[in-house]
Amino acid sequence: MPIILNEHHSSGFSLNWTVDKVLYQQKSDFQQVAIVELQEMGRALVLDNIIQVTVKDEFVYNEMITHVPLFTHPAPEKVLIIGGGDGGAAREAAKHESVKQVDMCEIDEKVIEACREYLPETSVSYDHPKVNVITKDGVQFIKDNPNTYDVIIIDSSDPIGPAVELFGKDFYHNVYNALKEDGIFVCQSESLFLHQNLIKKVYDTISKLYPITKVYTATTPTYPGFLWGYTMGSKKYDPYDRMDAEKQDLQTKYYNHDIFKACFALPNFIKEVLESNK
Amino acid sequence: MPIILNEHHSSGFSLNWTVDKVLYQQKSDFQQVAIVELQEMGRALVLDNIIQVTVKDEFVYNEMITHVPLFTHPAPEKVLIIGGGDGGAAREAAKHESVKQVDMCEIDEKVIEACREYLPETSVSYDHPKVNVITKDGVQFIKDNPNTYDVIIIDSSDPIGPAVELFGKDFYHNVYNALKEDGIFVCQSESLFLHQNLIKKVYDTISKLYPITKVYTATTPTYPGFLWGYTMGSKKYDPYDRMDAEKQDLQTKYYNHDIFKACFALPNFIKEVLESNK
Structure with missing residues (x-):
């Protein structure tokens, strides 16, 4: 079963990104910090469940x-x-x-x-x-x-x-x-x-x-x-x-x-x- | 439970739109034709499960x-x-x-x-x-x-x-x-x-x-x-x-x-x- 990163932007709209691999996941003093491998966009920095940076864009x-x-x-x-x-x-x-x-x-x-x-x-x-x-x-x-x-x-x-x-x-x-x-x-x-x-x-x-x-x-x-x-x-x-x-x-x-x-x-x-x- | 229009664009990426109401839905000779009320974007024409037109954009x-x-x-x-x-x-x-x-x-x-x-x-x-x-x-x-x-x-x-x-x-x-x-x-x-x-x-x-x-x-x-x-x-x-x-x-x-x-x-x-x- 694929892992899905569900980015929830409002009650009416969300994005589903398939995650091939979770490479890093830690709770810092400020937020949840993760690096994941997205099937569509490659490696990505994700903070509190929101994509910040992907290698593709x-x-x-x-x-x-x-x-x-x-x-x-x-x-x-x-x-x-x-x-x-x-x-x-x-x-x-x-x-x-x-x-x-x-x-x-x-x-x-x-x-x-x-x-x-x-x-x-x-x-x-x-x-x-x-x-x-x-x-x-x-x-x-x-x-x-x-x-x-x-x-x-x-x-x-x-x-x-x-x-x-x-x-x-x-x-x-x-x-x-x-x-x-x-x-x-x-x-x-x-x-x-x-x-x-x-x-x-x-x-x-x-x-x-x-x-x-x-x-x-x-x-x-x-x-x-x-x-x-x-x-x-x-x-x-x-x-x-x-x-x-x-x-x-x-x-x-x-x-x-x-x-x-x-x-x-x-x-x-x-x-x-x-x-x-x- | 909300109705979700899941627009599937690849195995790695899809969009979820909450549908408040389905106003029209018919199978034509060419495709599935629907008019729905999207919570985020208002009324929309949807063909074969893909949004074509919304009143907001x-x-x-x-x-x-x-x-x-x-x-x-x-x-x-x-x-x-x-x-x-x-x-x-x-x-x-x-x-x-x-x-x-x-x-x-x-x-x-x-x-x-x-x-x-x-x-x-x-x-x-x-x-x-x-x-x-x-x-x-x-x-x-x-x-x-x-x-x-x-x-x-x-x-x-x-x-x-x-x-x-x-x-x-x-x-x-x-x-x-x-x-x-x-x-x-x-x-x-x-x-x-x-x-x-x-x-x-x-x-x-x-x-x-x-x-x-x-x-x-x-x-x-x-x-x-x-x-x-x-x-x-x-x-x-x-x-x-x-x-x-x-x-x-x-x-x-x-x-x-x-x-x-x-x-x-x-x-x-x-x-x-x-x-x-x-």
Whole structure:
């Protein structure tokens, strides 16, 4: 009888993934951490029964959360990733020639342990000379490092469990302070179809802090709700001014400079959500 | 106990949708036709246990399969839709001022019957003065109408069951002949993640027929595999020449002219599939 990972997203909708093998399963101080072999998507990091990363599609999310802000900034040197313990975003950030230092602050050392052992595709970045793996609470780490970073990436899980503070106003305020005066912030903002209230709340909060706020999109097969949103706040640089700027060519599977131009085009129903005054 | 619609997409992956009510269920000459009320997505047309259309997200697919080819053509007058029995694509095509006639050729009259009764959101087009509902086999209809249409839209179900012929070379050849000398063809080409062999096969076939062949993308929540592909073959007009052309403003929920520009940007992994010589 096959083992099924049933991802329950609402009373009306769930996904069934056949699990060929459970490779790692531990309860950490924060959550249930597992690495499984999915029949359809290969190895996957699963936190509290929700797929976070699979080897077959991690590139979409990791490239898009990283390269869009890093190419909006003309010469980023210091990058901070909050969360992102699988290492995929750090792997992408380290590809940028201008980047000298990538600090990855993951709260859960069990995530690091599991990914180091079973997800070399993403955790390869742990040993990259530019990358520092820091196992601390990102909320505190941000407070302790004002005026430090060119780009801060909030690579969090869903806004439940240990990630809930990463969607709060105080946190966003402290992120603003941890950025240099021309810094850029980005966070994953869940599904444009399923989580419109969240997208709107994040957008409104970020808009109040940053002169330039943009939502962009990408589609990751294992993230339900399907059109995934990213919210970017920028103190100085506008991605529209960078559309035709010369940019480093990278080895990527999803991202390219046409995608950079295209990802800011939003469907009408999302524009309406963002522009509404509710 | 809730009724669950289990959409089985592979041995490793299936979706569970809670069904609040079954409104219509009949076996036609071609397939099992049902209209159900989904808890998450509202009313839905389901053919052979696969969701085709839901009232909550049909606009993505229907707008994107229609407005992209219709705005690539500078002045389309006669449009043919093969399949599309729910009426959503016809509803969108009729919005274009230049369009004088929309022929919708659906093989299964039970689909028409069910949608007329239970899906007024899309079947409203049946009574539009520009729209002709034709219940015939599209394969034969195409053969009988050479050199007739400005735009032909293949709005088919998956390439199994009654739609299988709509993905074949002979059919594509006859579609080419049914177009006028500056005509445009578009078909849905399934998921860019799950069905790459199909996308490649369709792309290669269309490229041999048309001087201009483009793949574009959109994301529809209820279509699994998530980044959905559309393949367009054009005898004369290139969408890139139409990017900044003046276009009619339409009342739409997903489509806008920025989306028109953006939807042709393809991820690297898809470009590699299309450009490979296997």
